[in-house]
Amino acid sequence: MTGRTTPPPVEPDSYPDDGDPERRTARWRPAVKLASVVLPVCLIGWLGWQAVANSSRDVTSHPAASPRYAEGDRVDGADPTDSPAPNGSASTGPAAPASPSAQASDAGNRPLAGKTVLLDPGHNTGNGKHTTEINRQVDIGNGRKECDTTGTSTDAGYSEAEFTLDVVHRARQILQDRGAAVVLTQDGDRPWGPCIDERARIGNEAKADAAVSIHADGAPASGSGFHVIMPGRVVAGPADTAAVVDPSHRLGVLLRDTFKTGTGEPTAGYIGQQGLDTRSDLGGLNLSKVPKVFIECGNMRNTGDAKRMSDPEWRQRAAQAVADALTSYLTG
Template identity: 40%
Template sequence: MLRRVLIVGALLVLAGCGSAPPPPPTPSPAPAPVARAAAPAPAPAPVVVLDPGHNGGNADAPGEIAREVPDGRGGTKPCNTTGTATAGGYAEHAFTWDVAARVTRLLEARGVDVRSTRPDDTGVGPCVDRRAAIANDARAALTVSIHADGAARDGRGFHVALSDPPLAASQRASSAALGRALVAGLEAQGFTPSTYRGEDGLDPRPDLAGLSLARVPSALVECANMANPDEARVVAEPAGRQRYAEGIAAGILATLGR
């Protein structure tokens, strides 16, 4: 009888004890973050150096602008000149400064880093060798010097001067391409190539120190003949200067591939 009681008691004890609860699930490890490639750094803006010819203070500093500087071909030439003017008194230095400012705005709107060889239109110089050095030191993509001519009254049209014979690799194919692009840009604005200098708008020259000393692609634009009455009226009008700026900017942008 005692044995039966013990067995029944043991069964009751076992019946009252449930099985142990299952262990909680092991959490899955968090997924490793997906590595993302870094975005490429934006390409630096191309540097263009504009060289507005002459300066407003040159006429008051004859000794300084007459100082001889290297011409890039083993000789020397005067530091700078006063430039020319229309019969009505509109000075070349004022024209080049205004056109350069307009070109600057057009280029900067397209992401170009534009620098100038002079900060204003009231100073003296800089000398032609220094103007070339500014572009060289900046490692510019290209440099364009902006001028207007003073030739015989019946001459008309623009021309683009290039260093010839070339003295550096940059004065060869790349400068020639820049020159052709400037011609195309000015023609697109309705301007015609010179009737008195060069051929098809291009004028190879050995006597321009800024071009001879350049070690980046370079060209010099003689936008018009300020002695010609018809062209004098165009250069003196803001709308005319804007057209010159549009043509020069188009040539520069085409050369940069922008």
């Protein structure tokens, strides 16, 4: 031996790294293993906590969606329509009430909503083939009259029945556009009639708010113009016009004024006074329990009147005037 002393042994972990990568790896391997286990567990735990928290917030803000509430149960302070629809789509809930401006607009566009109007197109194009049926007598309260007649026509053969049904169809459309329920006594769908007592009964059963019977006159050719016929007071048998005379008169005056302005047709100079006539011998008026008037739109035997009534544009103006008069009456 040369005389050197052997140093005491040193524990391996006491050695410095001295830049040796193998030593660094050996030293940190236990910590890395521990982190690889602990960190994923912590991450999973944190994500689970977040999911629970979010779910709790959702239930708090939308109580109707909580599984604690059965479908249809009401949650205090909550509108049950807020809950999802059963098929997963959003529920619209009850319709919100219309704003005052929307209600005013609807009332302006459909002023006759909730009203019922009877339109009675005079005669029937098939009446001439059913003379036995239309000549049958019916009770009109203060007497008896034929069930119906054939009506008149122009010299060119344009019949009153064709004219009245066309004007009624045009007026019906206008009234329906304004919200009215329109009932017709016949719509060209019957072989003849109906009789005058049935025409009145149809309006009564419909509880019409107003009724107008459309006609054209067959007076001597020298007479021209239109006139409105209103019911007289008749209380006899099945007839009782006491309750409808006054409102019918108001409707008649409105129709006279509106028709004259709307069509340019003059009031008749051969019958009535200033375009108005009152009669108690017409079954369609005597038997009516609702306000009702007749209008003879012109004299088909007069050349000038016949030309106007044969013109579709004039008939449209006539229909407009009838509808406007009814609208004024029902909204006034």
